[in-house]
Amino acid sequence: MDVLYFAWVRERIGLPRERVESDAATPRALVEELRAREDRYAAAFADLSALRVAVDQKLTDFDAPLDGAREVAFFPPMTGG
Amino acid sequence: MDVLYFAWVRERIGLPRERVESDAATPRALVEELRAREDRYAAAFADLSALRVAVDQKLTDFDAPLDGAREVAFFPPMTGG
């Protein structure tokens, strides 16, 4: 699947998007896999309460099913307007 | 004092403003004097609950003191905006 990062999550991880091969069942499980990779992921995902997640461009929660998802995005709370 | 009429009050009475010599203590008393004059006044002032009054360009009520007032205006509820 494609994993996207925005705002300071993008900055901490150091890239805006990457291809990830994963069988993670939920965004939370995907985060655990990413955290285990490198310090920069651990730093970006240190506090999930400070983050939001979208699956296939729909805002959802960290325990939503990832079954068949093509695109998962992690980002801080939004500040539009 | 000057007595002003607006909207359908003006139309029923047939003039926008007139000079009235009166010692009426309140707008209500002034209305009684005007009503006694002619049918057109009686028609315009038939239902005071449908009317509003301003004394010296300040919205007030029919029992407010008229002491020293230079200008009294009668009109229907306002419909601006």
Add this chain to the structure above:
Amino acid sequence: MSAPLDIRVQAEAFDAGAELNAFAARTDGMGALVTFNGIVRADGGLTAMEIEHYPGMTEAALTEIAAEAAQRWSLGAVLVIHRHGALRAGETIMMVATAAPHRADAFAAADFLMDFLKSRAPFWKRELGPDGASWVAAKDSDEAALGRW
């Protein structure tokens, strides 16, 4: 904060877009800007409108309402333009604009201005339709709206 109040009562048509841009330019530094525009509705065969007002009292009432808004909320500026005389369907009757550092203040102040302007500023509308002219009746809901504040 003593917000500048710009109050205009006029027969002439005005360009609402140009007024919005001018208002935004002179309230530089305010993050939130709300406008309300009242337009002559074209429904029910309405072809035109005439607005009567009470010269002198109108300006005083609008200024008082705007000053009250500026006291209740933290505003950078307030604009009120209201026309009188003859208007055609589709023409802009009036415009209110509020500028504030925070959007909640700008929204509340504009909403408040409209509620009070509607029932406390001396304007009277007469509609001209296919069956002739008739004075617009005040709505109970407009009077009731004042109770919100």
Add this chain to the structure above:
Amino acid sequence: MSAPLDIRVQAEAFDAGAELNAFAARTDGMGALVTFNGIVRADGGLTAMEIEHYPGMTEAALTEIAAEAAQRWSLGAVLVIHRHGALRAGETIMMVATAAPHRADAFAAADFLMDFLKSRAPFWKRELGPDGASWVAAKDSDEAALGRW
């Protein structure tokens, strides 16, 4: 009523006044028109702003929010324009406009749009000031505002 929704996400600056006039012209017959304009504030030495967004999801989220507003209130039309990229102090970030037969609907819908746009549309602001750049933190009050609806 199925109100037309005009949703635009763009890097280019836009003329808020011209948009207001164009919106008013195409919602002929609606008596009430409310706009909100968000402007880059010039306070705290802020000199510029950068807005990041999530292409694709942004448009979908804004359309969903606007459609929800059009379902809750009787509206004639909804306009949302939101910029991304680099903006200078004083520039217009975004604009919302609602047209309705009645002013209460136009006000409520614009207020609703702003609350949801603020916390549910994928935009992130970064402010550039004298001490460098920093991401704008979401306010608890913005999340809490959603509870009003």
